[in-house]
Amino acid sequence: MTRVRYAIEVNGQPYDVEAGGATPLLSVLRESLGLTGARFGCGHGKCGACVVLADGAPVPACTTKLEDVGARSIVTIEGLARGGELHPVQRAFLEEGALQCGYCTSGMILAASALLERTPSPSECQIREALAPHLCRCGVYVRAIRAVQRASR
Amino acid sequence: MSRVEERLRIGPDGTITALSGKMDYGQGLRAAYPRIVAEELGVSPSRVHVVLGDTDVVPWDMGTFGSMSIEVDGHELRCAAAFARAVLVARASEQLGAPTAELVIAEGVVRRGAAGPGLSFEELVAGAPITGEVPEDVQLATPTPSCPDAPLGADAIDFVTGRAQFVADVRLPGMLRGCVLHPSVHGAKLRAVDRDAARAAPGVVAVVVEGDFAGVVADRHDHALAALRALSPRWEPPPVSEGKTEDVTMRSDAGIDAALAGAARHLKAVYFVPHIANAPLGPSVGVADVRADEAFVYGTAQSPFGLRDAVAQIASLPPDRVHFRPRAMSGGYGRHGASDAAIEAARLSKAVGRPVLVQWSREDELHGAPNRPQLDAALEGALDATGRIVGWRFDARTNPYGYGAPARSGTMQRRPAPLRGNWDPTQLAAMMAGRNALPPYDLGVADVRLHIVPAGVRTGALRSLGAAPNVFAIESFMDELAHAAGADPIDFRLRHATDPRLRRALEAVRDRSGWHGRRSGEGRGFGVACVIYGVTRVAQVVEVSVPPGGPIRLERVWCAIDAGHIVHPNGARNQVEGAVQMAASWTLLEELPHRDGEVLAATWDDYPIATFLDAPRAIDVAFTGDDTTPSSGLGEPPVVPIAPAIANAVFGACGARVRRLPIGPEAVLEALQLRT
Numbered sequence: 159m160t161r162v163r164y165a166i167e168v169n170g171q172p173y174d175v176e177a178g179g180a181t182p183l184l185s186v187l188r189e190s191l192g193l194t195g196a197r198f199g200c201g202h203g204k205c206g207a208c209v210v211l212a213d214g215a216p217v218p219a220c221t222t223k224l225e226d227v228g229a230r231s232i233v234t235i236e237g238l239a240r241g242g243e244l245h246p247v248q249r250a251f252l253e254e255g256a257l258q259c260g261y262c263t264s265g266m267i268l269a270a271s272a273l274l275e276r277t278p279s280p281s282e283c284q285i286r287e288a289l290a291p292h293l294c295r296c297g298v299y300v301r302a303i304r305a306v307q308r309a310s311r
Numbered sequence: 312m313s314r315v316e317e318r319l320r321i322g323p324d325g326t327i328t329a330l331s332g333k334m335d336y337g338q339g340l341r342a343a344y345p346r347i348v349a350e351e352l353g354v355s356p357s358r359v360h361v362v363l364g365d366t367d368v369v370p371w372d373m374g375t376f377g378s379m380s381i382e383v384d385g386h387e388l389r390c391a392a393a394f395a396r397a398v399l400v401a402r403a404s405e406q407l408g409a410p411t412a413e414l415v416i417a418e419g420v421v422r423r424g425a426a427g428p429g430l431s432f433e434e435l436v437a438g439a440p441i442t443g444e445v446p447e448d449v450q451l452a453t454p455t456p457s458c459p460d461a462p463l464g465a466d467a468i469d470f471v472t473g474r475a476q477f478v479a480d481v482r483l484p485g486m487l488r489g490c491v492l493h494p495s496v497h498g499a500k501l502r503a504v505d506r507d508a509a510r511a512a513p514g515v516v517a518v519v520v521e522g523d524f525a526g527v528v529a530d531r532h533d534h535a536l537a538a539l540r541a542l543s544p545r546w547e548p549p550p551v552s553e554g555k556t557e558d559v560t561m562r563s564d565a566g567i568d569a570a571l572a573g574a575a576r577h578l579k580a581v582y583f584v585p586h587i588a589n590a591p592l593g594p595s596v597g598v599a600d601v602r603a604d605e606a607f608v609y610g611t612a613q614s615p616f617g618l619r620d621a622v623a624q625i626a627s628l629p630p631d632r633v634h635f636r637p638r639a640m641s642g643g644y645g646r647h648g649a650s651d652a653a654i655e656a657a658r659l660s661k662a663v664g665r666p667v668l669v670q671w672s673r674e675d676e677l678h679g680a681p682n683r684p685q686l687d688a689a690l691e692g693a694l695d696a697t698g699r700i701v702g703w704r705f706d707a708r709t710n711p712y713g714y715g716a717p718a719r720s721g722t723m724q725r726r727p728a729p730l731r732g733n734w735d736p737t738q739l740a741a742m743m744a745g746r747n748a749l750p751p752y753d754l755g756v757a758d759v760r761l762h763i764v765p766a767g768v769r770t771g772a773l774r775s776l777g778a779a780p781n782v783f784a785i786e787s788f789m790d791e792l793a794h795a796a797g798a799d800p801i802d803f804r805l806r807h808a809t810d811p812r813l814r815r816a817l818e819a820v821r822d823r824s825g826w827h828g829r830r831s832g833e834g835r836g837f838g839v840a841c842v843i844y845g846v847t848r849v850a851q852v853v854e855v856s857v858p859p860g861g862p863i864r865l866e867r868v869w870c871a872i873d874a875g876h877i878v879h880p881n882g883a884r885n886q887v888e889g890a891v892q893m894a895a896s897w898t899l900l901e902e903l904p905h906r907d908g909e910v911l912a913a914t915w916d917d918y919p920i921a922t923f924l925d926a927p928r929a930i931d932v933a934f935t936g937d938d939t940t941p942s943s944g945l946g947e948p949p950v951v952p953i954a955p956a957i958a959n960a961v962f963g964a965c966g967a968r969v970r971r972l973p974i975g976p977e978a979v980l981e982a983l984q985l986r987t
Binding site: 185195239263 | 336339463468470474475476480593639640641672882889890892896924926927929
């Protein structure tokens with residue numbers, strides 16, 4: 159794989175990354191940038207554990223190629239809190255106790271924050287649809303729905 | 312009992328540290344343990360720091376399983392804290408010249424009366440750490456004080472900000488990446504590999520082949536993966552199993568045949584539970600740094616000491632030269648009893664003399680991780696003319712369970728309740744495969760047997776071991792008997808259950824769900840099931856909807872659970888809700904596809920689990936125990952009755968008696984066609 163220099167923006171900061179164009183964004187985040195909050199779950203974009211925001215839209219970082227990132231602004235879970243203030247969705251997940259092992263939490267919170275940007279007062283059905291790509295084996299679905307409802311208030 | 316200093320330390324600065332060999336991967340121990348210690352010491356839980364699983368620091372522990380972390384280790388911590396409190400009070404009494412009866416302990420200060428002169432914990436332990444053997448009859452605080460409820464522990468913020476360090480996030484200086492070959496059929500023998508091709512691949516540092524073990528170490532994960540493919544292995548199928556069966560007789564009353572044949576009604580039914588996968592969100596992962604004189608290991612591990620000992624053997628080091636460093640890990644549900652990737656990392660690290668991280672892929676995880684055994688159970692029951700059970704037979708074939716990690720031989724520090732007594736293989740099998748094969752009912756004459764046969768695929772522990780499959784058969788059959796007797800399913804259970812705490816849970820779930828006002832039929836059904844798991848009592852009612860030909864939906868769940876004193880109500884509810892969701896997933900959706908020992912699933916598409924779209928609308932949880940009863944486990948018990956409760960509700964909704972899992976639309980149609 160030919161190594162090329164790519165300029166990408168993550169959490170508001172510019173980075174120069176030298177790697178093959180097909181390198182998954184997840185590897186870049188976790189191995190090159192030290193941002194390990196996006197978790198490896200399946201490598202096929204089927205579990206949601208690695209989801210990050212690209213220009214505000216949730217995308218699986220494991221199937222997003224470095225060469226396809228382009229000028230899109232990437233936000234990872236590490237970049238969601240602003241100025242030391244937790245994002246309302248982060249706060250709501252804490253207040254509802256909507257996590258167990260925490261492996262799916264990063265992706266779920268980012269997807270929920272994207273939903274609330276688009277739809278500030280989603281119905282329960284919309285919340286389920288938006289979070290459906292996020293698997294949780296510990297089973298916090300009911301609590302996570304409540305957390306998103308709390309954050310939307 | 313252990314020594315107090317092995318369990319609890321109050322530092323010269325007043326910091327309180329609780330120590331346990333258990334691991335927390337979602338059960339909430341990091342929130343619950345501080346509360347237990349805080350309850351006894353009269354401090355805020357936020358003052359209590361917890362160290363879990365660090366083998367250099369915590370007392371030896373067999374492993375995190377069996378819903379024993381609160382019941383057994385929590386009790387040890389409570390006793391240690393109570394002992395420490397007594398020492399603190401005695402010291403304060405001496406220094407203040409006041410009788411102990413006049414001393415009160417609050418917020419880390421022992422005072423004479425509520426506002427009198429006091430001494431802080433710091434002052435009381437200055438220069439004299441609290442040590443000593445904790446007596447069995449140590450005086451616990453009565454009644455057990457309760458801390459204010461809270462959703463999560465203090466560390467939860469690390470998970471919502473991404474700061475939590477999971478095993479896969481470990482980065483050591485000079486760390487390499489390893490990949491290991493896994494055969495498609497468990498137990499296959501490695502016949503040949505192309506070492507040269509792998510060595511020639513970019514970034515490769517070493518190719519390690521030892522017997523059936525073959526792996527590569529490279530600078531990057533993608534390089535290691537490419538080199539692994541270049542190995543082009545040739546596998547030979549595993550030797551044909553001798554099919555040795557272990558027979559376990561759990562009950563064999565005289566006169567069973569006569570009791571069954573001579574009764575007013577004699578029912579028979581056969582139930583089947585397929586293999587299912589633990590399917591954790593994070594696949595197995597481990598890091599090892601094996602050096603000449605010591606080794607460090609990080610891994611997905613339920614048994615830190617088991618993993619430490621296994622790595623010691625690989626590294627030819629004494630166990631105390633191996634240091635297990637705990638990190639956060641994906642939920643495991645039994646899967647982390649086998650620390651596969653960490654063991655592989657240790658073998659590779661030993662070969663290259665540098666730290667190595669091994670990350671299993673999703674395909675590795677589905678192909679190679681242990682699965683829950685199958686269950687084939689034939690049940691017979693006999694009713695007398697009044698509708699009372701007078702005969703019961705349970706005869707089942709299943710596969711070996713097992714805790715996976717090499718368990719330390721010899722004595723355990725303190726044998727947890729389910730493991731007390733002599734420990735022979737048959738008893739062990741009864742404890743694991745036979746868990747809850749004996750129903751909590753008065754059955755008249757009964758005969759209960761299991762036949763444990765090797766499975767084609769790798770099998771191991773999954774949340775509750777044999778309990779969930781056994782109780783699916785038992786509680787479904789109880790429903791069949793109730794209907795045959797023309798009795799309400801809850802009344803029928805109450806009539807046969809002698810345990811007062813189980814009866815209380817059944818009555819509670821009946822009332823909370825409005826059971827007697829609920830009518831099943833026309834695609835909507837209500838079902839009940841219950842269990843006594845260890846000493847925890849659980850009764851559940853579920854509501855399902857069954858659209859014609861479509862997927863079954865779990866609408867609502869009511870759960871009454873008696874686990875004694877609840878240490879952390881919100882965390883306990885979280886466990887119960889999660890258990891319900893996981894069990895609903897395997898009941899309605901899951902079956903491991905496999906053929907001739909080969910698992911035919913590589914991605915989540917091949918092994919779907921429940922998503923947000925499948926989650927029930929609400930899960931009602933009521934704790935029916937009282938605070939004077941010691942805490943018992945609740946991570947596993949609430950998974951157990953879900954499958955039969957759903958099956959019973961489906962019967963109520965449409966008349967289909969589904970006797971096999973998963974209960975998908977096809978299974979319902981098939982059951983409807985079989986109905987005569």
